[in-house]
Amino acid sequence: MAVPVSVEHFDAARLQPGLDDAFAQVAGRFKRREVRLRARSCVQGMLSGLERKNGWTLAEYAGERTPDGMQRLFNAAVWDEHGVRDDIRTYVLGHLGDPGGVLIGDDTGFVKAGTRSAGVQRQYTGTAGKITNCQIGVYLAYASPRGRALIDRDLYLPRESWIADADRCAAAKIGPEVGFRTKPQLLQAMIERALAAGVPFAWVTADEAYGDNGPLRRFLEDERLGYVMAVSRDHQISTAAGKVRADVMATRVPRTGWQRLSCGAGSKGERWYDWALVATAASTHRLLIRRSISRPSELAFYLASSPRPAALRELVRVAGTRWAVEECFQAGKNEAALDHYQVRLYRAWYRYSTIAMLALAFLAVTRAGQFPPGGPPDGPATGGEAITAAPPAATHGDHVIALSANEIRRLFALLTRPSIDHAHVQHWSAWRLRHQTRARRCHYQRRRLRDH
Incomplete structure (x- = not known):
């Protein structure tokens, strides 16, 4: 078992140089020095202890006098956000890459109040657990025995409320070349980019919103990708x-057809379930069934396909790896400000999301650096085989728990926070008051015009 270094021996002095190394991977995509330095400050701000991280607060943290420059970074500055995405992928694979890696597709919601942000509408999101006004981002995560990180992203644009409304698209700077694509189609495009980039992986997994999609599964089969x-x-x-x-x-699985396996370690230990593997009419397809031990009526279902023979244990391992993308979303939103943005334009969404992905990748790579090859002992079982045994009544591990992304981000924020400049703080307080006064005056004027 790989044992992490203890927090006393964690080299916190390497955090700032580590972020410098991460940003060096993407620095060439920002041709102008001013834009490059601002992007670097933006990443640093996303990892800071700020309560909210948007154009205003990031600009204040960076020592700028107004939010104009930070807003230009997202909206108008010249830099290649898709090239940065590619560089993030290269950075992640350089530290986490493994031939047995797993690509994981999923989407997450960003709740919004207005109607002008690109792609926003009332739609279901698991983030809120209901239909609400939100944007939906589709992401591709990469998981290996070394860790997990987001490596690609696309914004879902609803057909009727956005793609069919040319004026609304124009207002959000969505070009006429952008057509409607379903979420599975967005995921397929990201997998195609991963294939073109030579990403090392053996499996693809996703939840039922993608697994139920026949064209996506056929694409994976045509590419001879296990899923x-x-x-x-x-x-x-x-x-x-x-x-x-x-x-x-x-209901047709006999009692002897179930096998108790762990699909990987979670925050509370191994995740034990009963599993069954059932043949289908197609020799390359099998139905994998998961049954809760404490609540046998709770079942989950997976379609499994592989161009090579795969044992039940391996399929269980891959099924369990899907939770890595949820961990990425949680860490991305809690630690890397993935959902803090207030941008409205289509391209600005990609730019903000990409910079947040860089911050998250830095945390993932830093966490992986605590371990020798073999991976963290308390991460998902993305390498090796699923564990076969009865779950123990209690586990009394005495190994040191690894530093989490949350703790690494907290250490980084404390050790790199800038000194307090009282004049700068007062300047921003006055700036916010002036802006709020203008905004209130404009609001009252619009209301008077509307009422008369």
Whole structure:
């Protein structure tokens, strides 16, 4: 078992040079020195202890007199956000890359109040657990025994409320060349980019919103990519007797057909379930069923396909790896300000998200640096085989828990925070008051015009 260094021996002095190394990977995409330095300050601010991280607060943290420059960074400055994305991927793979890596697709919501942010509408998001006014970002994560990070992103644009409304698209700077693409189509495009870039991976996994999509699964099969994709309980499975619902297939599994396995370690230890693997009409497809130990009626279903033979343990491992993308979203939003933005334009969303992904990648790489090859002992089981055994009644591990992304970010914020300049603080307080006064006056004027 790989044992991390203790916090007493963690070289916190390497945090700032580590971020310098990370930014050096992307610095060439910012041709002008002013823009490059501002982007560097933006990443630093995203990792700071600021309560909220937007154009105003990031500019104040960077020592600037107004938010204009930081807002230009997202909206108008000349730099290649897609090139930066590619460089982030290279940086991540240089530290976390592994031939047995897993690509994980998923989407996350960004709740918004207005109607002008690109792609915003009332739609369901698991972030809020309901239909609400939000944007949806589709992301591709990479997971290996060394860690996990986000390596690609796309903004979902609804067909009727956005793509079909040319004026609304023009206001958000969405060009006419941008057409409608479903979330599975966005994920497929990201996987295609990963293939073109030579990303080392053996499997693809995603939740049922993507697993239920036949064209996406056929694309993976055509590319001879192994996958373990979650599907809904009413997904129709092809059998020799015809189409059968996945949950009906589960009722036909004999008692001896279940095997107790851990699909990886979670925050509270190994995640134990009972698993069954059922053949389908296609020799290359199998139905993987997960059953809760404490609540046997709680089932989850996966379609598994692989160009090479794969044992149940390996399929279980891949299914468990899907949770790594949820950990990326949690760390991205809590530690790297992934959801703090207040930008409205289409391209600005990509720019902000990309810089936040760089901050998150730095945390992932720094965390991986605590371990020798073999990976963290308390991370998801993305390498090796699933564990086969009965779950112990209690686990009394005495190894030191690794520093989390949260703790690394906290250490970074404390050790790199700038000294307090009282004049600068007072300047920004006065600036905010002037802006709020103008905004209130404009609001009252608009209301008077509307009422009369």
